[in-house]
Amino acid sequence: MSEILIKAVQLVLSLSILIVLHEMGHFIPAKIFKTRVEKFFLFFDVKFALLKTKIGETVYGIGWLPLGGYVKISGMIDESMDKEQMSQPPQPWEFRSKPAWQRLIIMIGGVTVNLLLGFFIYAMVLFVWGSNELSNNAFPNGFNVAEELEQYGFRDGDKVLEVDGETPSNILDVSRLLVVRGVEEVKVQHADNTVEVLKLPDTLGTHLYVSGALRPFEPRVDAILDSIFPGDPADIAGLQKNDRVVSVNGTAITFWDEFTKVIKSNQGTPIDLVIERNNSTDTLSVTPKDQKIGVRPLFDFSNVIQKKEYSLAEAIPAGITFGYWTLMDYASSMKFLFTKKGATEVGGFGTIAKLFPDSWDWQGFWLSTAFLSIILAFMNILPIPALDGGHVMFLLYEMITGRKPSEKFLEYAQMVGFFILIALLLYANGNDIYKAIFK
Missing domain, CATH: 2.30.42.10 (PDZ domain)
Known part of the structure; x- marks a missing residue:
C-alpha cells in the first residue's frame, strides 16, 4: 500500500471518529433537554446520502462530501438554512424555545467532547506506550544554534540547562518552546563549560518563524x-x-x-x-x-532515548497536562498567520494528512488524532458565525443583555460565516495544490 493511500485512510478514519464524537456532543445534551434532532450525519449529504436510516424522530446517515458532519436540530438557524421551519410558530421541542443556558450547553457540547477526547487519547497513549525523554546527556557535544540566536549570546556547542527556570524533560522541545511559547530566559552551558543565563525578547518567536529558523537548536553531531x-x-x-x-x-x-x-x-x-x-x-x-x-x-536517536512508563493514575494527569500545553501552543501559533510567511503556510487536507505516519502505526495514528481533536475544538470555538463559537457568541450576548438577536440577523450572520468558511477552505486546499505542483 502506497504512503499516500495509508495517510489518506488514516485521515478519513481519524476525521470520522472526531466528527461523530463532536456531533454526539451536540446530540446528547439536545436529547437530554428534549430538543428534537432531525438529522445526524457523518459527512455532508448534498443532494443525496450514501447511507441513511430513520430511528425514532432522527435520520442517521453518511453523506458523500467528506468536509465535516452535522446534526440538524429543530428550530435552530444552521447550515441547512431551513427558513420554512423558522417561519412557523416556535414549538416546545425546538431549539429556539429552550432557555438560553440549555442552548448554550447544546452548542458547547461538541467542543467540550473534542477537548476531553484529546486529553483522554494523550493519557491512553502515555499509559500504553509511555513517552520518550532526552536529557542533555544525550548530546555530549551540545547544540549548534541558528544564526538568529547568536546575537543573544548563544554559541555552537551550547547545552540547554533550563528554560524559564525549568529543566526540559525532552531537550528537543527547546526549539518549539522558543518559537511558539515565548521564552523569557534560557540557562546554557557553553562549550568552554561556562554557565550563562540569556535574556530573550518577546518578539523572538515571530522573528525565528519568519526567518525560517523553526529548529533553532539542532543536536551537534559528527560530520558523518x-x-x-x-x-x-x-x-x-x-x-x-x-x-x-x-x-x-x-x-x-x-x-x-x-x-x-x-x-x-x-x-x-x-x-x-x-x-x-x-x-x-x-x-x-x-x-x-x-x-x-x-x-x-x-545520527541514531534510538540509543539515547530514555523510556518513561506511566501507570493509569499517572497517565491521566500527564495526558491532561500534555493536552493543555498542546492547546496553548497551537493557540499561540495563531499569531504567525498574520505574517506573510504564515499566510502562505496555511494548509488543507493535504497538510493534515502529513501529520500521520507513512506506515500504519497505531501510536502515531492516535497522537495525530488527539492533536486534530484539540485543533477541532479550538477552531470550532472561534467566534465566527456558522461555527459553534459564533452561536455561543450570540447566546452569551443574549444572556448578558437579555435581548435575543433577531432570526433575520442570525440568518444573515450564518450566511456570512458560511462564505468565510468556504473561502478559507478553498484557500487552504489551494495552497496544498500549489505546493504540490510548484514546490
Missing part, C-alpha cells in the same frame, strides 16, 4: 554522511554513506554544522572534500546547488 540523494551533487561526486568529512578546502571539520556552513557559503563553487572511508582518506570535488549537496547526517 548517512543519506545520499540520487542525482544530487554529492551522489555525482561519488560520496557514500558512512563517509566522514575530515576537511573542506583545507579547513578541518569535526561537526556537521561546520560542514553545512561551508556548503552554504560556496554556492555554485567547486569545493574539495577530504573524506575518511574504510580507514583511508580520499579527496573529492563537489559543487553545491541551491546551498545544498544532497546529504543528511548520520
Whole structure:
C-alpha cells in the first residue's frame, strides 16, 4: 500500500471518529433537554446520502462530501438554512424555545467532547506506550544554534540547562518552546563549560518563524554522511554513506554544522572534500546547488532515548497536562498567520494528512488524532458565525443583555460565516495544490 493511500485512510478514519464524537456532543445534551434532532450525519449529504436510516424522530446517515458532519436540530438557524421551519410558530421541542443556558450547553457540547477526547487519547497513549525523554546527556557535544540566536549570546556547542527556570524533560522541545511559547530566559552551558543565563525578547518567536529558523537548536553531531540523494551533487561526486568529512578546502571539520556552513557559503563553487572511508582518506570535488549537496547526517536517536512508563493514575494527569500545553501552543501559533510567511503556510487536507505516519502505526495514528481533536475544538470555538463559537457568541450576548438577536440577523450572520468558511477552505486546499505542483 502506497504512503499516500495509508495517510489518506488514516485521515478519513481519524476525521470520522472526531466528527461523530463532536456531533454526539451536540446530540446528547439536545436529547437530554428534549430538543428534537432531525438529522445526524457523518459527512455532508448534498443532494443525496450514501447511507441513511430513520430511528425514532432522527435520520442517521453518511453523506458523500467528506468536509465535516452535522446534526440538524429543530428550530435552530444552521447550515441547512431551513427558513420554512423558522417561519412557523416556535414549538416546545425546538431549539429556539429552550432557555438560553440549555442552548448554550447544546452548542458547547461538541467542543467540550473534542477537548476531553484529546486529553483522554494523550493519557491512553502515555499509559500504553509511555513517552520518550532526552536529557542533555544525550548530546555530549551540545547544540549548534541558528544564526538568529547568536546575537543573544548563544554559541555552537551550547547545552540547554533550563528554560524559564525549568529543566526540559525532552531537550528537543527547546526549539518549539522558543518559537511558539515565548521564552523569557534560557540557562546554557557553553562549550568552554561556562554557565550563562540569556535574556530573550518577546518578539523572538515571530522573528525565528519568519526567518525560517523553526529548529533553532539542532543536536551537534559528527560530520558523518548517512543519506545520499540520487542525482544530487554529492551522489555525482561519488560520496557514500558512512563517509566522514575530515576537511573542506583545507579547513578541518569535526561537526556537521561546520560542514553545512561551508556548503552554504560556496554556492555554485567547486569545493574539495577530504573524506575518511574504510580507514583511508580520499579527496573529492563537489559543487553545491541551491546551498545544498544532497546529504543528511548520520545520527541514531534510538540509543539515547530514555523510556518513561506511566501507570493509569499517572497517565491521566500527564495526558491532561500534555493536552493543555498542546492547546496553548497551537493557540499561540495563531499569531504567525498574520505574517506573510504564515499566510502562505496555511494548509488543507493535504497538510493534515502529513501529520500521520507513512506506515500504519497505531501510536502515531492516535497522537495525530488527539492533536486534530484539540485543533477541532479550538477552531470550532472561534467566534465566527456558522461555527459553534459564533452561536455561543450570540447566546452569551443574549444572556448578558437579555435581548435575543433577531432570526433575520442570525440568518444573515450564518450566511456570512458560511462564505468565510468556504473561502478559507478553498484557500487552504489551494495552497496544498500549489505546493504540490510548484514546490
